[in-house]
Amino acid sequence: METETETEMEAEAETERDAGGDAGATAGRRRAGGAALDIRTRAVHVSSAPPGEGGSRPLSVPLVQSSAFAFDSADALAEAMAGPDGPYVYSRRGNPTVRALERTLAGLEGGVSALAFASGMGAISGVLLALLRPGDHVVAQRCLYGGTYAVLSDLAARYGIAVDYVDGADEAEFAALVRPTTRVLFLETIGNPVGQVPDLPGLLAAARAHGVLGVVDNSLASPVLCRPIEHGADIVVHSTTKYLAGHSDVLGGVAVFADDRLRHEIWPRTVEFGATADPFAAWLTLRGLPTLPLRIAQHCANAAALAGRLAAHPAVAAVHWPWLPGHPSCDRARALLSGGGGMVAFDLAGGRAAGRAFVARVRLARLALSLGGVETLVTHPASTSHRELDEEALAAACIGPGTVRLSVGIEDAEDLWADLAQALSEVNSVRSTQ
Ligand code: PLP
Numbered sequence: 264m265e266t267e268t269e270t271e272m273e274a275e276a277e278t279e280r281d282a283g284g285d286a287g288a289t290a291g292r293r294r295a296g297g298a299a300l301d302i303r304t305r306a307v308h309v310s311s312a313p314p315g316e317g318g319s320r321p322l323s324v325p326l327v328q329s330s331a332f333a334f335d336s337a338d339a340l341a342e343a344m345a346g347p348d349g350p351y352v353y354s355r356r357g358n359p360t361v362r363a364l365e366r367t368l369a370g371l372e373g374g375v376s377a378l379a380f381a382s383g384m385g386a387i388s389g390v391l392l393a394l395l396r397p398g399d400h401v402v403a404q405r406c407l408y409g410g411t412y413a414v415l416s417d418l419a420a421r422y423g424i425a426v427d428y429v430d431g432a433d434e435a436e437f438a439a440l441v442r443p444t445t446r447v448l449f450l451e452t453i454g455n456p457v458g459q460v461p462d463l464p465g466l467l468a469a470a471r472a473h474g475v476l477g478v479v480d481n482s483l484a485s486p487v488l489c490r491p492i493e494h495g496a497d498i499v500v501h502s503t504t505k506y507l508a509g510h511s512d513v514l515g516g517v518a519v520f521a522d523d524r525l526r527h528e529i530w531p532r533t534v535e536f537g538a539t540a541d542p543f544a545a546w547l548t549l550r551g552l553p554t555l556p557l558r559i560a561q562h563c564a565n566a567a568a569l570a571g572r573l574a575a576h577p578a579v580a581a582v583h584w585p586w587l588p589g590h591p592s593c594d595r596a597r598a599l600l601s602g603g604g605g606m607v608a609f610d611l612a613g614g615r616a617a618g619r620a621f622v623a624r625v626r627l628a629r630l631a632l633s634l635g636g637v638e639t640l641v642t643h644p645a646s647t648s649h650r651e652l653d654e655e656a657l658a659a660a661c662i663g664p665g666t667v668r669l670s671v672g673i674e675d676a677e678d679l680w681a682d683l684a685q686a687l688s689e690v691n692s693v694r695s696t697q
Pocket of ligand 1: 382383384385408410451455480482483501502503504505514515516633634
């Protein structure tokens with residue numbers, strides 16, 4: 264019975280993939296007349312369950328929580344172990360629910376295949392460790408998510424891999440750093456936390472021209488706002504923990520490939536490293552995906568409403584939201600992204616003390632380290648995640664002493680502003696008495 268279900272799931276997925284056809288151009292299925300389906304439609308229909316008994320089928324992808332799969336003969340089991348696409352053997356190597364997630368995310372990102380991981384960092388470190396050897400060289404965007412920066416620093420300090428950083432605004436800066444050993448260019452569509460948007464098409468074209476693999480962390484944009492494979496990326500990575508799952512109840516990561524040979528190159532190492540996705544986490548992520556476009560639209564609308572008001576507030580020295588006029592990446596962001604995203608960072612004029620006071624005074628927004636969920640979260644990096652850094656090191660991480668990071672949720676914008684405004688007014692008085 265399991266084998267039948269798996270086979271049918273495979274067949275279903277093949278149909279999905281075939282229907283995805285010209286994935287690079289449209290990232291999904293086409294209508295009969297040739298027009299691309301809107302992402303709101305694809306998010307609902309791209310993952311479908313295999314047929315069940317008697318010709319009916321479950322509406323949602325079933326959770327296959329089995330760690331291993333039984334075979335009738337040693338030969339059949341041995342044959343199944345040959346590669347990533349054979350019958351399921353052991354869930355660290357592949358699992359029907361995990362594979363459904365991989366195919367769904369490959370479809371939404373416009374890739375040909377994907378591998379799901381236990382976390383975003385599992386995906387990022389898994390891809391980098393699988394691709395790189397001692398002596399290789401990596402070029403990465405300067406203002407990166409701190410976890411990625413830590414992996415790159417470790418690769419440089421302990422594993423003999425050279426790393427250089429670029430601002431990301433200018434492909435010439437990248438081209439000047441390329442060496443014969445350069446293997447990977449690592450970018451973020453929207454940089455965490457201050458929202459720099461690199462010249463993705465220019466840099467990825469330059470990478471391709473030099474035979475360098477372009478890897479893009481698309482966690483903050485999601486495939487709703489940008490599909491980097493359409494701009495020349497070879498691999499797109501995500502913390503699915505964030506917008507894709509969207510409900511702050513699951514950890515996960517994914518790598519989506521523009522060329523299936525990369526999946527075949529990376530898969531054996533992901534099986535060895537073991538940071539593969541758990542089926543229940545994959546199932547929860549699939550459960551979040553149909554509402555992704557709706558959630559992203561609301562995140563973006565709320566972020567726009569709050570960014571403008573924050574920029575006009577006397578307690579705020581600067582607002583970092585990529586679609587806000589005056590943001591250094593605004594032109595690039597408006598050309599590349601179909602919305603400004605839900606992450607808004609801002610610098611409080613009162614510095615570190617004001618940042619600490621602000622996150623203690625919000626009532627609706629919660630002080631928590633994650634982002635991308637339905638609820639609004641705040642953090643003050645200088646006194647939490649980056650508390651060991653002095654001002655110079657903070658500046659190198661694109662963070663100021665008074666920078667607050669706001670992951671704008673999907674609540675009512677007026678309710679959110681009322682909360683932020685009451686916290687800001689108290690911060691103003693804290694500052695004046697210090
Ligand atoms: N990439 C970005 C842009 C992130 O913001 C994060 C986490 O905040 C990660 C990767 C790591 O993801 P995870 O926490 O799922 O390992």
